Amino acid sequence: MSMVDLDKIISLCKRRGFIFQGSDQYGGLQGTWDYGPLGTELKNNVKRAWWRRMVYERDDMEGLDCAILMNRLVLKYSGHEETFSDPMVDCRKCKRRFRADQIDAAEKCQEGGTHDLTEPRPFNLMFKTTVGPVADDNNIAYLRPETAQGIFINFKNVLDSTNRKLPFGIAQIGKAYRNEITPKNFIFRVREFEQMEIEFFVKPGTDDDWHARWVDERYNWYIGLGIRPENLRKYPQKKEELAHYAKATTDILYRFFPERPDENRQYDEVEGVANRTDFDLTCHTKGGKLVLKDGREIPNEHAVNRLTWFDHETNQHLLPYVIEPSAGVDRATLAFLMDAYHEEQVKDDTRVVLRLHPELAPIKVAVLPLKKNHDGIVSIAKEVKNMLQKKCGWRSVYDDTAGIGKLYRRQDEVGTPFCLTVDFQTLEDKTVTVRDRDTMAQVRIAIADLPQYLADKLGTA
């Protein structure tokens, strides 16, 4: 099976305006990327597809959108201040820093030989800043390292304002920041990224069952949007790999690195689905406590609300258990791009085609005039484009800057499911040709029938 490597994707992304190096104009800023015109559409479509399946197509979900800047106390009682760190090592020769669990002992040092590494020490990944005009220790705040904490601390607000009962979930999409020691592999590991997270609150005792259901639900979301099953794996973490607060975690792995000889190393995490028990609500509830890995307990002396739910069946206040499916928007976007990328031989030519699911495709329809200097053809083509974009709501483009063959290839390369061609026959019978990206087959369709025809094919009927 043919698989694409990252270099090809990076070059396509830059050339066609999916993704650029962050701060490119000034030489870049490591670990940041800017989404260009097509990347913005694609990423928005990924988020929309998630929101639609996870929130709108269920009855048990609410949405939330929390601030990125967070009171220091949130990250103190969540345990992040104490423990959100990666092991860092320095090379005594070249002075570079690495993540201890990621550096290859055999890697060459630029000063010669292999690296001469120090013992690992913890490096906290949170970005710290100060809030307000006075910069001192009393005004420290953090950029959130995950969207999850905002959900936990708003549990009571959401409960009180919606009258939800267990089980129910809260979904959030938003930016998160981690000062990764070594950002690398394009948008796989960056310092500013986006997450799509759910905290699903359940009664203790039903948590194992809900965990299993969420693992399947999330795995199927990727498959439903076109990821090939052979490139996606469920990896239940072994006991010794689990975070101390997790009862179980299953990672969903995508084959981001097909070029690696060791098959197991080809797959890496796109999402984690964890059973976090009542750990987080216990940390943040009034009178609760943070229990650290080494057994130390930090009593919560600041929280204002009890984060409990009143169970009318048993007449008891209980702390719900939490199942957390936590996905990276950027990693998911990369997985969809990689999985969609195909090169195929068409006559003497190599055709690059992104077989993106229509729901994810950045542009749904391209309208192409067969003659760019014929007023009649051009004006119909522009009208059709406007109708599809404004009335039907599909991102559409008009392009007349090359011959038709080249225009088709351009759209194939960015995954546009349909190209419409306006030609001389259009002037006579008000039909256009519709070319399918995947089969390259063409049919003639009346302009008046386009909205329905395309809606059926795009799955938005």
Ligand code: ATP
């Ligand atoms: P890793 O082990 O790769 O550092 P993690 O286990 O720390 O990741 P989580 O804290 O579980 O990651 O975050 C949930 C999801 O957020 C990940 O599955 C991933 O998709 C995304 N994510 C986390 N860190 C980054 C990052 N630095 N860049 C891009 N996406 C990230």
